[in-house]
Amino acid sequence: MSYDLHGDLRAPADRRPYRRASEDGPETKLRTDTHNVWFRQIGWHGQSGAFYAFDEDPSKHEPGSFGPVWIEVESSPIDEQ
Numbered sequence: 001m002s003y004d005l006h007g008d009l010r011a012p013a014d015r016r017p018y019r020r021a022s023e024d025g026p027e028t029k030l031r032t033d034t035h036n037v038w039f040r041q042i043g044w045h046g047q048s049g050a051f052y053a054f055d056e057d058p059s060k061h062e063p064g065s066f067g068p069v070w071i072e073v074e075s076s077p078i079d080e081q
Helices: none
Strands: 027-031 035-046 051-053 066-077
Touching: none
Parallel strands: none
Antiparallel strands: 027 035, 035 051, 035 066
16 A cells, blocks of 8 residues: 555546647636737646646645646737737
């Protein structure tokens, strides 16, 4: 029986790949001086260093914090009209 760094909390099975960039999911848009850039959430990254699939619940394995993993899915120049 093996335990992760946090005692009784077991690390999840490795379920890569996470969410495909082409799949629908939460998105966010960032505007730079020259481009609009869209990012899509594909998974989670825990404080322990573990990565989780998008549909997993990291709170079952992480005693501390966790955050979303984003990838860039689109970028387009800003029209200067």
